[in-house]
Structure formats: C-alpha cells, structure tokens
Amino acid sequence: MNLITRFNKKCKDFLVLILSLFMVQQHLSAQEVIPIESVTNALVLEVDEDKNVKIIYFGERLSNPNEYGEVPSVYNQTGHYSENLNAAYMPSGSHNLMEPAITVTHADGNTSLDLRYVAHKQESIDANVDLFTVELKDPVYPFSVKLFYKVYKNEDVFEQWCTISHKEKKDVQLHKFASANLYLKSGTFWLTQYHGDWAEEMQPEVSRLTHGIKTLDSKLGTRANLLQPPVFMLGIGRAPEEDTGDVIFGAMEWSGNFRIDMELDVEDNLRVIAGMNNFSSVYHLKSGETFETPKFLYLLSHNGKGEASRKMHDWARKYKLLDGSGDRLTLLNNWEATYFDFNEQKLFSLIKDTKELGVDLFLLDDGWFANKYPRDGDYAGLGDWEVNKSKLPNGIASLVKESKNNGVKFGIWIEPEMVNPKSRLYETHPDWVIKQPKREEHYFRNQLVLDLSNPEVQDFVFHVVDQLFVENPELAYIKWDCNAVIYNAYSSYLKQQSHLYIEYVKGLYSVLKRIREKYPLVPMMLCSGGGGRVDYAALQYFTEFWPSDNTDPLERIFLQWEYSHFYPSIATSNHVTEWGNQPIKFRVDVAMMGKLGFDIVVHELPEKELVFCQQAIKCYNDIKGVIWYGDQYRLADPKVNNVAALMYVDDEQDRAIVFSYLVNNRFNKKSEVPIALKGLDPAKKYRVREINLYPGAVTKVDESVVYSGEFLMKVGYNPLVDASRTSVILEVMAIEN
Template sequence: MKRICAASWLISAALLWQVPATAQSVTIPVETRNNALVFQTDANKNVGIIYLGSKLADQQEYNQVAAAYKQTTDYSGVANALYSTAGTRNLFEPALSVTHADGNNSLDLQYVRHETKQLDNNTSLLSIYLKDPVYPFEVTLYCKTWFNEDVTEQWSEIRHTEKGKVTLHKYASAGLYLRANSFWLRQYHGDWAREMQPEEARLTHGIKTLDSKLGTRANLFQPSAFMVSLDQPATEDAGTVLYGAVEWSGNFRVDLELDNRDNLRIIAGVNNYASPYTLASGEVFTTPAFLSVLSTKGKGEASRKLHSWARNYKILDGKGNRLTLLNNWEATYFDFNEDKLKALLKDTKKLGVDLFLLDDGWFANKYPRNDDHAGLGDWQENKKKLPNGIATLVQEAQANGVKFGIWVEPEMVSPKSELYEQHPDWVVKQPNRPEHYFRNQLVLDLSNPAVQDFVFGVVDNLFTKNPALAYIKWDCNAIIYNAHAAKLGNQSHFYLQYVQGLYQVLKRLRAKYPTVPMMLCSGGGGRVDYAALQYFTEFWPSDNTDPLERVFMQWDYSYFYPSVSMSAHVTDWGKQPIKYRTDVAMMGKLGFDIVVSHLEEKDLRFCQEALKNYESLKPVIWQGNQYRLQSPHDHAVAAIAYLNTQQTRGVVFNYLVNNRYEAGSVLPIKLKGLDPARRYRLQELNVYPGTKSTIDSSKTYSGEFLMTVGYNPDVKASRASVVLEIIATN
C-alpha cells in the first residue's frame, strides 16, 4: 500500500528529487526559496510528510529527519498521510471517503508516479498519481508552487472506471501534517457590519472545524482564511506561521485535528454538508484549490508574500490601475430621478474622482424598485425615475469628463417581481415548504443553464446598450434557505453546481469583457476569496464604513488581501471628521459615498487635495510592501506603512483608535523595511485647510534611526489621523 501527499507543499521543479525506482523508498523534497515540505515513502509504499520548515542546504539530510522524532507509536502507519482515505487503516479524519459501485466503503490510494512541469521561471506544477489496488479508482494530486513567494495551491482530480456510479462522501482539496510543541489557531468570525473579528487560541486535542453552510455569502459568519502558528503565537516579525484559505465561493470546510501524537492534521476543501457527489464512470471530479504560505519570520512576511503573489498571479489586473469613484447610495438611497443623478454627476467631476457609480434602485416597472421589497430580477430601467434610460446618464458622465458605473445583483430575485411570476422554477426553494427570505429576497438557481444565461444577459445587455459603461458593482445579499433546484436531477449536487454555475457566468463575462473593473460585493465581505477574485478587480470588505471600525477590519483583511483589492469609501458613517474618514479610506482603493454639495468649503478643498495626494501615492499603496507597525487591537494609535521595493518612498497611516484621556502617540513608532544606511525625510500630507503640521519636514533621519528608535506622528485627540510620506534623500 502506498499513500501520498495531496497537499504537497512548496514545489520547485528544478529542486525536485527522488531516489531511483529500484529503491524501497521515494523522497520528494518540495522546495521554494525559503521552505521545504518533504514526503517519504516507507517499505509498504505509504507516503507521509516527514518535514515542513526552512529548507536544508543538503537535500540528502532530509532522509535523516524521520529518525529524529521519538513520538508515540503510529498504530496505523499512515498517521502522517497528506491525502488520507476512509475505510482501511486510517484512524483519523479522512480527506476522501467513498462508496464504490458495489457498496464497499473502503479506499486505499497507492502511489504510482509523480512528475513536475516547470511552467515558468517562478512557477512549477507537481502531479502525483495514486491508484487503489482493488478498484479502478484513481486520484491525481496537484501542487502548483510559486518559488519566490513561497506560495502553494493544491487540488485534486478524482476519477474511476467502475461498472456503475461511485458516491463521494467527502472530497477535500488537500491535507497538511505539522509537527511542533504546540499550535495556535488565529481564525475570524463576524456577521453583517462586523466582518473579520479575530480570535486566537491554542489548539487542543480533537477536531476544530471552520466551515460554512450558507450556500452564498459563505464568509458571512466566518471566512475560510486562517493562520496556524507553531510553538507559540507568531508576531508581526517573529515566529513560524502558516496561512491557509480555500479558494471556493460557496460552502467550505477546514478541519484541524490534533492527534494522539500531538501532531496537527489540516484537511481543507469544499464542505461536504448535504452534498454527497455521485461520480459517473469516466467522469473527472476536480476540487477547488487550497492556498497556503509559510513564514518563519512572522505574520508580516507571510502577508507580503501573499500580497505579491495575489497582485502578480491571481487578482484580476492586480498590477493595473483602479478607478476612484463617487457612489450615490448614501446621497439618495432609492429616492432619485434623472435630474438628481445629473447633479451628482457634476459633483463627481467637482470632487475630482474618476467615476460615478449608480447603486440600487434604477430598475423595474411593474414592481418598481423603490425599496428592498420588490423589483429584484426585473432589470429594465425604471421609466419614472429614468425616462431616458441609462444611456443618457452615461452620456452625461462623459460630458462631465468622468466615467459611469452601475450596481447589479443578478443572482437574486424579489418574490414581488415579474421574474418570479414568470419563472418560479428558476428560484431556489422547497416546493412544499413556506418561503423564508433573507433581506426580502431569494436566490436564483445557478445550477440551471437557463438561469446562467439570464444572469450573463443582465450584465451583457447593459454593455450592449451602453458600450461606454465603465464599472460594475456585483452584489449578492441573500443566503440559501430551503435548498432545492427544480431542474436538477440530483439535489445532493446543488451546492456544488451553484458555485460552478456562478463561475461559468463569470468566465463568459470575462471572455467578452476582460478589462472592465468589477467590485465583488456580498452585503459587505460575505464572498471574498481568491477563486472569485480571478474575475473581480476589487472587493467590498463591509457595509460598515465607520472609519474607526474600518481601521480594525482593514487591518485584519490585510493579512490575506493586498490594498489594491480592498475598496474603502468615505461616507457619513461614524462621528469622525472628513479628514479621518478620508485618511482611513486611502489605505485601500479609495472611493466616496457622500453628498458633495453638502460639504463645507474647507472639507471639499481637503478632499480634492487628498485625492491629488492619493493619485501620487497609488503606486506605493497598491504595489508596495505593507508593514503593520502598531496594532489597533493593542495600542491607542494604529500605524500601517507602505514602502516601495526600492526603499526610496513610502507612506505611513496613523490613526487614533482610543478616545480615553490623553490617548495618543506617547511613544515613538518604529518603522520597518527601510534601508538602514539611507537618510529619509518625513513630510505630513492631507493637512486640513487652516491648520499646520507639527511634523518638521526639514529634518532627515537614517533608516537605522527610524527602525530602531522610531518616529512620533504626534497623534492625539486634535490630530486623530496623520498621514506621513517617507522620502529618501540620498
């Protein structure tokens, strides 16, 4: 018997090595620039993970790793298997469990061979082929690695040629097996307007499961992204930490199991909740990718690796430009007409942003969209509000020197709509049970190809009629109750095929409109993952735009997502002045959702100047290295820096997050990432009209001083947010 490593970590084809085929064992050191994950077979051809950590200079020494551990007996011989199966000798949580065509529930996957392809000078793909010796059942495990970023994506393909159908009960993407003295899990939880709330605790024996069963908005209560620190909780700059996340926009499941030998097993992938999959003979079942990155130098290094990978390889147009915008939502909500919108279009140009975004409420006639109880699904322009249609607004935007974007929520339907009346069989609902609504709406059945065509057509028709349309905000507000698809033969396939149907629509849209910016929104951060971000240029972290709350949320999102992908808007939420609200929003992809005509003269002037500063700093904020300097969770002042790769220019955002008596930057804050030998000048930006900066920009400091002693932004109640530009002078 031979077991294999489905999640084989961190591969470089140039460094892949194995012993000759005549030997009893095969050793596969999977290496990137800094790390190695090593697999090794035993005499019975079981494949286990024997090492995960910093790579060794001498690959031959990996063969001595296993003998260094003197732990409790492994009764099964497969405790450290990466892609574990059910029904034979495995005693712990499986990655894959099946019922064969003859009713047998056992599975034993033996190693057949492996091969590596070098895709480019940074990326390689390892394929490991496994086969059951009794049944014609095969699994191919894929590990795609990025050498410089230490990032890995892992997934599997499952197939068989049995005489009948096989049922997949669990079908994880990958597994990992870690050894350390202790393990600390940092996970996130929340709800609407309370996204990305962190929790950290030591993992104890048994299984800790992170999962979602919501169907859509899968991240509403908790995302699939997590961290595991080895031996002790990692800090920003020290400790060994593994980041993991499932690249899937539906139900996910991550099992973290501390076993009897005090080792940690991680199994991640699609949630098999209510989803046994019937696999036909010859059919290939492909799991989504499990993303991971390992750092031995703390959470900050892990983030910077992940950010670089995401910008260069994953997020749509991750190295490209983004549009600043003005949204009408908080200015008008549903109450607008053509004249109001034309006035706002003039304000867009006056403010100095690139684009005007028309939000919810522009559509439906029989059941007009005047609130959130009706009209969703009826995507014709509302004749009363917009008698001349969207085209007139697009033209008006062009006349004002700005672009025009629009909000859609094409996956959902209002019970009070023509679409619901005409196509009740397109709606996800149990036929004999009362309907239960989430935000007064239901979900359309994207497992149905006709619905996929409809959803594609919603966006396609907008562009066909308005070729100059420049931006889409794609919302998704409902979760799935009473899961049932009228046209689907096997209801157990629904949760899978819904997400697959969504991806089919997005692929079609991107094939036809490859460059149009699109925001991924889901009542806030309900759908944020790297599978979806292949099709979107940015995401909406939360409907909560209170800038104080956003300091915390954006801080925690930044562990996993770069600033270029994170939409942040200036709104009227919160009690902070316009300067604080704008300074916070500049940490991401800046936008505004305010009534420009209501701004006081100094506030407007401040916003206009801040937008000019932002235009200059965009390359640094979006493409530079991020350094979290001082956490809002632990300090009265939060500080976040972005620095270009040449170490010549940067920006530091400083925010007061504690209003207690005399709270402020009492102590200096240490910078990171600078060249110790260079000299730098700190200059305050976004100074509010009529006030003066207390920062002496004539002074210069060595990088060594700023990283060893630090700087003081002079943050206090009267200076609650301070933005400092860092400029190298030599």
C-alpha cells in the same frame, strides 16, 4: 511457429517483463522522497515500501535535498496503530482511525478505500512556478486520485488540489473530498480564526489548539463568508506575531461552502484537512467522470505575520487578482446620497458633483430597474433588469452621456444572482428559484437565490451583464452584489439534489468566466452585503472587493487591519461616508489605505471640507502607487495600542507612506512614544513630512530634520497624534547623502 521460436519469444517476453519491473522498482527507489521546494521552504513527501505516500517534512528548505529522507529518523514519538497519521491524502474505511480527507461508497456498496503510489511528475510552468502531480490508486478498485501541488517559489506560496476519478460499473458516491491534507509537527499550535456578521466582519480570535478536531466551515451556500471567512493563521510553537516566529497562512479558494478540519492527534502533531464542505453534498461520480476540487493555498513564514502578508500580497497581485498590477478608479457612489429615491435630474446633479470632487467615476447603486414592480425598496423588482421608466425615462444611456460630458466615467450596481418574490422574473420562472416545493418560503432581505446550477439561469445572468454593455458600450464599472443565502435548498433542474451547493458555485464561475472572456478588463467590485464573499477563486474575476457595509472609519481601521493580513490594499475598496462621528480628514485618511471612493453628498459639504477632499484626491493620486504596490508593514495594532499605525514602502526603499490614527479617545491619550518604522534601508537618509493636511492646519512635524533609516527603524518616529490631530499621514523620502 516452431517450438524453438515460441521458446525464444517467451524468453524475450519474460526478459522484457523482468526489465520493466526492474525499471519500475528503480523509478520508485529513485523517487522515494519527493521534495516540493520553494525558495525558502520545502514540503516533502515520502513513498514507503508499501507505496503509501506520506508527508515527512514541512519547513525550511535544506541545502542538501538528500537529507530530507533522514527527517523521520530523528523523531522518537510514540508509534500509532494505524501507521498512517501523516498520509499525504488520508482515505477512510481501511486502516485509518483519524479524520479522513476522502470518504467514498463504491458501486458495489463497499465503503473502504486505500490509496497507493503509482507515479509522480514535476512540470515547470515558468521560471517561478512548478507543478507536481502525484498519482494514487486503490489496489482493489479502479479508483484514482491525483494530488496537485503548485508552488510559487519566490512567494513561498503552495496551492494544493486533487482530481478524483474511477472506472467502476456504476456511480461512486463521494462523501468527503478535501482539496488538501497537511501534516505539521510542533510542540504547540496556535490558531487565529475569524468570525463575523453583517457590518462586523473579520473579528479575530486566537486560541491554542487542543486534542480533537477544530472545524472552520460555512453552510450558507452563497455569501458563504458572512459568519466565517475561509482564511486562518497557525502559529507554530506560539501565537502568531507580527515580525517573529513560524506562521502558516491558509485560505480556501472557493466561493461556496467550505470546511477546514484541524485535528491534533495522539502524537501531538496537527493534521489540516481543507476543502469544499461535504454538508448535504454527497457527490455521485459517474464512471469515467473526473471530479476536481478547488484549490487550498498556504504559505509558511519564519518571520511572523508581516512577512507572510507581504508574500501573499505579491502572489495575489501577480497571479490571482484580476489586473493586480493595473490601475484603479476612484469613484463617487450615490447610495447614501439618495438610497432608492432618485430620478434622472437628481443623478445628473450627482454626476456634476463627481466632476467637482475630482474622482474618476460615478457609480449608480441599487434602485434603477423594474417597472411592473418598481425597485423603490428592497422588497420588489429584483430580477427584472429593465430600466425603470419613471426614474430614468431616457435610460442608462443618458447617464453615460452626462458622465462623459462631465469628463467622468459611469458604473452601475447589479445583483443578478437574486430575485424578489415580488417580480416578473419570479412569476415567469418560479422553476429558476432555489426553494423547496412543499415548504414555506423563507427570505433573506426579501430575496431568494436563482438556481445557477441551471444552464438557462447561467445564460440569463450572463445576459443581464452583457446587455448592459451592448446597450452602453462606454459603461466603465460594475458593482456585483450578493445579499441572500440559500434557505430550503432545492433545484428544479438537478436530478441529484446533493449536488446543488457545488454546482451553484461552478455555475457562478462559468458565468464570470464568460463575462471575462468578452469583457476582460472592465473593473468589477466583488460585493456581498459587505465581506460575505471574499476569496481568491472569486477575485480572479474581480479587480476589488467590498470589505464591509460598516464604513464607520474607526471600525474600518480594525476591519481593514485584519483584511490586510490576506489581501493587498489595491483590492480593498474603502469609501468615505457619513458613518461615524470622526472629522472628514480622519474618514478620508482611513479610506486612503486601499482603493479610495466616496459615498457622500458633495454639494452639502462645507467649503473647507470640499476643498480638503479635492486636495486629498490629488494627494492620493500621487501616493497610491506606493500604497497599492509597495510592501506593507503593520506597525501598531489598534487592538492593543492607543494609536494604530501602518506603512507602505516602495520597492527601492526610497519612499514610504505612514498612516497613524488615534483609536482611544479616553484619558487624553496620544502617541506618547515613537513608533518604530519598518522596511527602510538602514544606510539611507530620509526626510519626513506630513501630507494631506486639512486647509489651514499647521503641521507639527519638523521637516528639516534628516534621519537615517537605522534611526527610524530602531528608535522610531512620533507622528504626534492626539485629540487635536486624530489622523496623520507621513511621507518618508530618501535624500541624497
């Protein structure tokens, strides 16, 4: 190659380099502002001149996207030393002074991290769903983070998560690894959080956030929501209200330990950092490996909690809940009729009761398995999933056959993640059990947890479910329970013990995914001694969940009210039981606000009560479509009113179902004033009638009167609830003008 040729080549290479740099700069300049928009709202990122990615706006969408770049200029808040309070994903160890989203130790022992913009892209998943990816890299270490923003435009729902990877020579330790990092501006922030325990789930608390960090978290391993569910609300400027104000709903999609930090910073802005809990969970990330965090979902409503709920329900039915637009089975459960004390003939009798009652399915609960250590109580047998020959000499098949002969379906209870120390499984595979090898065992309901980080255990749990279907192809329903939490966390399988809490949940999802691949639409209830494991990652595999073992109908009004903020009624299993002192009509009416079931001794019901239940099931089958798929409106809060009221309205605004209950029995309280309805068409005419009446009861509702939708929403309607009629269900039907 001669000198001129070499010179020309060098010039050409130099020109290509200059051109490529110019194109990169042009690309960066053109993408300095990154709007992530739904129909109503926009989350806006900005890439500054140093390639830091920051959140500059989360609020109502602007018609001119070019104006998003002007948002920072209209704020005149005190500057901050770190200059990165609004980072889109806050790293630690560099110039950050606040709570980080990610903390690492590099292969060389260095604990600093800096994340700078590399590129971003937008993909259209379908007409309603967009996925934005923002790539960040450390300028010193070969360490990368990709931020993912999935926006469901019509529902105004955002899902956020990230992937973390590196190409360093040895493992990098991840000490914190949040899914999302939000930055919110307002004068004040009001948090609605929840706490609970067994039979006391979803107890709300409202407080104004003050400076410092408020943390919502769980460290239970399994049944992680028992004391603190992973859902919350933020009122922007004032406490969350039903129909007015800016409200953010947030929820972690993760069935294990979670952590949500809320830090009000020196500028009075709020930083929300949400993800898996890093408690005892340092993750050793290998070179070339990718660590993916779970999704954090959030939505912003400008019309209060009610609008936020309806949008979340729509999103859940369309995109998360298994078969969210499908049908559901009403059922009779044997638990409160028999507990562990039953045999084949007793169950045959209950199956006949199922037919007489008029529900779709008979559900056999705990106690049907184990022989060496029979499952006659909660102290033995768990883990030994062979049919108990003493109770069921002809196996599960005889119950499936008897159910079919009676024109009903058959379902069964399992708790395959757990084991009693008094079991063959424990004796055979003590290495499959989560427990410290040198410490005394500590039990939760006489149980220990199986190690689902172990692929052999995953195969075992899958086989428990698969074998039931192989032996009983007509099995129609599974109730999946989970009662224990993790004590003495230790895995005989894992080399890195700090991975256990993470790998357990990933192992659970792996099993559930295998089950759904083979049995895609079999209804399954997500149960965990009540609402101890309810989240949208788990509900991808389940058709419904069990909110609480507390089935006292008065308590259930409060429980179901709070759950209704985040979960649609089609996913909420409500059973009629003997709990509480309320009449059978009250109990049934409360259970109708979701997926109806029964857990009663049918043949012991007085004749009128049996007739009422039979009629109620027919009524429910007529109205369930409105309840499951309609828009929900909370009308009268049981926490502050003598009467609780809630309604569902169909898409055409032609039919609505209104539930009203007396929740204060003191001082002869009643519905003294009309209750304003919601969601109707103000221009339409409606007729109101009472439904689901007890046999012989006479309604107090004048069904001849016609009301405008405007009247019913502005003036309201009185359901005439009092001590003589403690629960009332109204049907509001549009008529021809």
